[in-house]
Amino acid sequence: MPESEPQSVPPSVPQPEKPLSRTLDPRSLRGLAHPLRIQLLxxxxxxxxxxxxxxxxxxxxxxxxxxxxxxxxxxxxxxxDDPTRGKGRERWWKAAVQGTTFDESLYENPDPEVRGAVEVYLHEIATIHAQELNTWLGTRHDWDQAWTGSTDMSDFTLRLPPERLRELNARIHDLIDAYRDSADPDAPGAARVRMHLHAFPQYEN
Incomplete structure (x- = not known):
């Protein structure tokens, strides 16, 4: 994904902290690409x-x-390990990173084991997305109506070359990051919100 030019900001203006993210490489992908490990993380x-x-x-x-x-x-x-919790032999775990970035070079890796890990990882993430959406649909009546009217389940069909789709994805990610940076977890009525972004080419019949 293309990176934007850094903007100079006066040192007196505090910068929002980005969630720690890990870029997957062949070794770390093989270590993560198991359905239960993905669910645990x-x-x-x-x-x-x-x-x-x-x-x-x-x-x-x-x-x-x-x-x-x-x-x-x-x-x-x-x-x-989470050293702030647990007593005696009780071992507490915490996530070391809050996000993972998929290096697109993994798609072309010549190692069959890495390509297999790519398939496991991508299909498990797709399954999780479907489960999360179905859970919302099954429990939406438990939420205040304001949430029902605020959610979205849209799809769009565009005709774009790969570089334009890459640009579109980058702009959407930047917009989401802007809301992440300005989020107030203590705002009245605030709840954790999940957003899924799927963008892929489609065969035409």
């Missing part, structure tokens, strides 16, 4: 620090499985 990012047992209960998995895969995530730098 997502749970820690969304709901905060937890133990392997708590995550097992949330994800309907065995604590042995969550404990093993948490250690694998830690070995690749995605999660880490």
């Amino acid at each position: 997502r749970a820690l990012r969304h709901y905060g620090p937890a133990t392997a047992s708590q995550l097992a209960e949330r994800l309907d998995e065995s604590s042995g499985a969550t404990s093993y895969h948490l250690r694998q995530l830690a070995a690749h730098g995605f999660v880490e």
Whole structure:
């Protein structure tokens, strides 16, 4: 994604902190590309620090499985111990990064194992997006009507060359970041909002 030129800002103006993000490379992608590991990292990012047992209960998995895969995530730098929690042998985990960036060079990697990891990762993210949307549709009546009127489930068809689609994606990301930077988590009625962005070419019949 193209980067914009940095703008000079007076030193007296505090800059908003961006969420820590990790750019996936072949090694880290192989370490993350497992359905349960992706779900574990997502749970820690969304709901905060937890133990392997708590995550097992949330994800309907065995604590042995969550404990093993948490250690694998830690070995690749995605999660880490939370020293502010836990007593004795109780081990709490937290997300080490709040976002991941997919390096497009991974699509063309010659290693079959890396290409397989790309497929696992992308399909799992697509599954999570569908689950989140279906959860909202199934629970929307539990929310204030103001939320129902504020949500969006639109789709659009454009005719663009690849470079124009890349430009469009970059502009949308910049707009979302502007709202992230100005967000007030203590604002009345504020809730965590999920946004999915899908943009892809389509065969014409």
